[in-house]
Amino acid sequence: MRAYGFRVPGGFHATHTYEAVEAAERIGYPVVMKIVSPDVVHKSDLGGVRLNISTAQGVRDAFDLMMLRINQRLPDARIEGIYVEKMVSKGLEIIIGMSRDPQFGPMLMFGLGGVFVEVMKDVTFYIAPITHDEAMQMLMSTRSYKMLVGARGQQGVDLKAIATGLQRISQLSTDFPQIAELDINPFIVGEFGTDPVAADVRMALQSPED
Amino acid sequence: MLEPLLYPKTIAVVGASKKPGKVGHEILANLIKGGFTGKIIPVNPTADQVLDLPCYKSPVDCGESIDLSLIVVPNRAVVEAVKSSIKAGAGAIVVITAGFKEIGEEGAALEREVAEICVSHGVRLLGPNCLGLINTENRMNASFGGDIPMAGGVSVISQSGALCTAILDTAAGLNLGLAKLFSIGNKADVSEVDLLRVLGRDEQTKVIVGYLEDITSGDDFIKAATEASTIKPVIILKSGTTVAGLKAASSHTGVLAGADTAYGAAFMRSGVIRAENYEDLFDFATAFAIQPLPKGDRVLIITNAGGPGTMAADAVENAGMRVMSLDRNVATALKSKLPAAASVGNPIDVLGDADPDRYLAALEAAQEDDSVDAVIVILTPQAMTRPVETARAIVVGCQKGDKTVLASFMGGRGVLPGRDALAAAGLPQYYSPERAVAALKAMHDYAAWKRRPPRIVARFRVNTRRVERIITRCLRANRRQLG
Numbered sequence: 001m002r003a004y005g006f007r008v009p010g011g012f013h014a015t016h017t018y019e020a021v022e023a024a025e026r027i028g029y030p031v032v033m034k035i036v037s038p039d040v041v042h043k044s045d046l047g048g049v050r051l052n053i054s055t056a057q058g059v060r061d062a063f064d065l066m067m068l069r070i071n072q073r074l075p076d077a078r079i080e081g082i083y084v085e086k087m088v089s090k091g092l093e094i095i096i097g098m099s100r101d102p103q104f105g106p107m108l109m110f111g112l113g114g115v116f117v118e119v120m121k122d123v124t125f126y127i128a129p130i131t132h133d134e135a136m137q138m139l140m141s142t143r144s145y146k147m148l149v150g151a152r153g154q155q156g157v158d159l160k161a162i163a164t165g166l167q168r169i170s171q172l173s174t175d176f177p178q179i180a181e182l183d184i185n186p187f188i189v190g191e192f193g194t195d196p197v198a199a200d201v202r203m204a205l206q207s208p209e210d
Numbered sequence: 211m212l213e214p215l216l217y218p219k220t221i222a223v224v225g226a227s228k229k230p231g232k233v234g235h236e237i238l239a240n241l242i243k244g245g246f247t248g249k250i251i252p253v254n255p256t257a258d259q260v261l262d263l264p265c266y267k268s269p270v271d272c273g274e275s276i277d278l279s280l281i282v283v284p285n286r287a288v289v290e291a292v293k294s295s296i297k298a299g300a301g302a303i304v305v306i307t308a309g310f311k312e313i314g315e316e317g318a319a320l321e322r323e324v325a326e327i328c329v330s331h332g333v334r335l336l337g338p339n340c341l342g343l344i345n346t347e348n349r350m351n352a353s354f355g356g357d358i359p360m361a362g363g364v365s366v367i368s369q370s371g372a373l374c375t376a377i378l379d380t381a382a383g384l385n386l387g388l389a390k391l392f393s394i395g396n397k398a399d400v401s402e403v404d405l406l407r408v409l410g411r412d413e414q415t416k417v418i419v420g421y422l423e424d425i426t427s428g429d430d431f432i433k434a435a436t437e438a439s440t441i442k443p444v445i446i447l448k449s450g451t452t453v454a455g456l457k458a459a460s461s462h463t464g465v466l467a468g469a470d471t472a473y474g475a476a477f478m479r480s481g482v483i484r485a486e487n488y489e490d491l492f493d494f495a496t497a498f499a500i501q502p503l504p505k506g507d508r509v510l511i512i513t514n515a516g517g518p519g520t521m522a523a524d525a526v527e528n529a530g531m532r533v534m535s536l537d538r539n540v541a542t543a544l545k546s547k548l549p550a551a552a553s554v555g556n557p558i559d560v561l562g563d564a565d566p567d568r569y570l571a572a573l574e575a576a577q578e579d580d581s582v583d584a585v586i587v588i589l590t591p592q593a594m595t596r597p598v599e600t601a602r603a604i605v606v607g608c609q610k611g612d613k614t615v616l617a618s619f620m621g622g623r624g625v626l627p628g629r630d631a632l633a634a635a636g637l638p639q640y641y642s643p644e645r646a647v648a649a650l651k652a653m654h655d656y657a658a659w660k661r662r663p664p665r666i667v668a669r670f671r672v673n674t675r676r677v678e679r680i681i682t683r684c685l686r687a688n689r690r691q692l693g
Contacts, residue, residue, distance in 0.1 A: 003673035041460055041691045097463025101472040103428035109463045123466050125475045127432070129667040168670055175674055178681050181461040202693035204460050207685055 004172045006165070006184075006198040011085025017063045021056045023084040029054040030087040032199075033062050035070055039077040041202075046073050052087055059084070088197045092147070092157045093186035096165050098128070098173045100180050100206075106173035108166055110135075112144040113186045120144075128170040135163035135170075158192040165189075165196060180206040212400070212408050214301030215334055216345050216390070218277035219248045221352065222269045222298065224291045225282035225307075226252030226260045233306060234282040235260075236354040237342060244344075244351030244358035251276060268294045275299035280342065280352055285309035285320060288338070292324055296331050303328060304352060305338035311396045312339055325398040334404075340395025341371035346388055347414055353393065362387015363416030363499050365409045367402055369394055369423045377419075380492055385633040386499065389414040401426040403434045410438030417498045419491060420446040425473075432480045439481030443498040443656050447485040448473050460691065481659040483652050490648070496638040497616060497649040503657040504614040504650065506583040508534035511557035511643075512572045513588040514564040514595065518620055519557030522586050522643035529651040533557075537579050544575040563594040566603035573604060577611030584614040584654075586646050589628065591621040597628025605635040614653060616646040 001008050012023035013036065024031045035048035043049050047069035050062040063082060070077055093113035101107050104127050111123035124138045139145060139159055150156030165187055173179055181204040189196040221241065227234035234254075238261055241250050252260040255267045266272045269279060269291075279295035281288055285307050295303055310321035321338060328335040336343060342353030346361035355375045364386055368374045371393045381388055389412065392405055402422055409415045418438060425431045438444050448470065477484045483498075485491040509526045511533065513519035523533045535556040536544065545554050548568055553559040560568040569587065576585045587604055589597065597619060608615045617632055618640040619625040632639040640646035684692060 003676040005670055005672060038689050038691070095462060097461060097466075099461065099464040099467035101428070101467065103425060104432070104472050104476045105428065107463075107467055107472055107475055109466060111466075117462060117466070121466060125467060125471045127472075127475045127479050131665050131667050133663055134665075164670075167668055168672075170667075171670060171672065172677070175672075176677060176681060178685065181464045183461040183463055185462060200693065202461060202691070204464070205681060205684055205690050205692065 001184075001198050001201055004168050006168065007195050008198050008201070009085040009088055011083050013081050014063075014084055015081040017060050020063045020082055020084050021059050024053070024056065024059045027084065027086050031059065032085050032087045033059070033066065034083045034085070034200075035066055036080040036083050037070070037077050038080070040070065040074065046070060088188045088199050091188040091190035091194070091196070093188055094162060095123075095183065095185040096162070096169055096187045097184065098169055098179070098182040100173070100177075106170070108138070108170055108173070110138045110162070110166060111142060112147055116144050116147075117185075129174050130167060130170040132163055132167060135166040138166065139163065155191050157189045158194060158196070160192075161189050161194075161196045162187070165198075178205050178208060180204045212302065212334055212404065214277045215304070215336060215343070215400070216408075217348060218302070218350070220251060220274060220276045220278070221246070221248060221350075222251045222253050222272070222276045222279045222295060222300070223282065224253040224269060224279055224295060225287075226254050226257075226265060227282075228257055228260050233354050237280060237282060237306065237352065238263075240351040240353060240356075240358070245349040246351070247348050248277075248350075269298035269300070270294055272298065278302050278304070278352070280304045280306060282306045285317070285338075288320070288324055289327065292327055296327070296333055300333060302334045302336070304336040304340070304342055305395075305398075306340060306342055306354070307337075308339040310338045310398070321396060321398050328399060335399035336392065337395040338398060339371075341374045341393035343393065344388065344391040346390070353391070355391075355393075359388040359391075360385070361389070361414075363389055363414065364495055365389045365412065365415040365418050366391040367394060367405045367409070367418065367420040367422075368392070369397070369402075370421055371395065373421050376488075377421075384492060384496060385636070386492070386496055389416075397426055403427060403430045406431075406434040406438045406444065410434070410441050416442055417495055418442060418444045419495050420444065421491070422446055422448050423450045425476075428476065432476055435477075435480035435482050439656075439659070443483055444481070445483045445485055445491060445494045445498065445652075446477065447488065447491045448477075481656065483656055489645070490652075493638075493640060493645050493649045494652045497614075497653055498656075500636050500638055501614045501616065501653070502612050503660075504584040504654050505657070507531040507654055508581060508583045509586060509647075509650065510534055510536065510576050510579075510582045510584070511586045511588065512560065512569065512576070513557045513590075514560050514562055514569075514592065515588070515590040516557075516559060518588045518590055518618070518643050519559060522588060522618075522647060523557060525644045525647035526586075526650075529647055529654075531647075531651065531654060534582055536575055537581050540575050540579045544571060547571040562590075562592040564600075565594070566596060566599040569600050570603040570607050573607030573615070574610055577607065577613055582613060584616070584650055586643060586650065587615060587617040588643050589617070589619045589625065591624035595624075597625045598631045601628045601631035601635070601637075604632065605637055608637060614650065616640065616650055618643045618646045
């Protein structure tokens, strides 16, 4: 993601409790911890993600608990360790995604995160490659657009930063047909002028001959 | 490109039959009845004459070169009929016969064989398993879909033959003229992409209407549809779901991208107007065929009843357009021509006892007002209403300017003559104000797409080699899920 101009939370890979604590102290609290395993796709569903940990004891507890949970639920999963990264707190959570359609190629998706995507399915799709105007159109054609520009005394977020994110994913998915699906969820975006963060990214790959 | 298909001088009907009711009879009869301007050659090994035309055992026996061959023989005999047609000089072939891809693997193999023969000889193939085609320009009704339609500006591409017959009948009822009609059947060769290209450039065609169940090539479709949409409106009714909806998805995006979002996105990108149902298809086609595109989103409503006016206003707002009042000076001038109780706000209420003159005055006012882009005219049948005369007044008012005017005569039996008068004068007519507004919205969206800025895709400076390395490494390790 960094190679395509996205800011991702800085972090370290830890294989032991003490390494995790060291990492957390270096980054500064609060932190997020995520299990690293090629066999675990839906990490948070299996207790493989812990958010907002603010003490060294918290890191130790979380490390042990996550290892235990994964071992119980997926005894055969290969565990490579735990990733400790900075907790991004300020901003609106949105989702930027891509799914490759067999007919029309990469389709970009935009939606407001959480309940807006999962329950209300308030998302828009556009075929890549996409222009800046089209990216802005995508934002405007969701019902939750009002949330983006600011509602109920809430400050609006940097729309251009989201549009740029969509354009960068458009470029990535047209450059690499091997990427079958991609979710940036959440893509955390703040007020105008602040840098958005791709807090969690998931990708599905396919061989060119698939 | 499809010259011999659309403008043949000589047509052979291979499988022409003497028996009324058989496709081989009806299609020949349609060609003759339609008044085809070229020569028609029936082919049937067991007859000397069909419908008073000399009949030949094979297309090669007729002693002259044919341009187009219509094949209606049983599926097993199609390959032979295709070969002899090509030998006789055919540049295009229409296989009406069914019993190909749609019946399974055996039929699919037969279809491939037919297509390969045509392609290797540079001959274009329409079908198989189709209704044929119609070109009103040279009065060629090469279909078994009923009488040749009135000539006009709407061209049709349909993947369903039966829907073609329904479209022909509906168009006749609406007084809507057709330019060309293609039943594309199994699309073994000629597909919607070829036809979008041809119809996009066809001078007779003002509006392209399509019914599609699938699209042969996504990229080609977007290119051809964008090109056609740039010249004229393309309205498509799409049924069935995409393959994308069926594949297993591991991401949120993949799950949500299901069903027909991909088609929606492709249509939006290429300026195609999507009809959600059969009513939409005609509601939109009539509006686009007859009325100028609105220049903006400001809509004026003229009505003889409060309720329907409010319904129309709600529909306009919900569609993201604006309900607009007349300019103050124009409104004052109009006020003097209407009874004191009439409202010149928006909606303009010409009152329940409105005569045709009031409608005309209101419409004239709208035509001269620069703050109005489109007009919805509503009529409800009240005791003093004269639907036919009002329809005529509306037609007159329409011609006094370049605003988009759509009418809705609400009701049934009472307003029917008025509707007919509108249709006869070529004015779009809708059963409800909502449907008129939906058609207007489709026109507005298309106009906005046409005005869109040039597409410039920005390229960011990125590190492709780094991503390439990561992806290669993961695929080599057979790691398909990242993050």
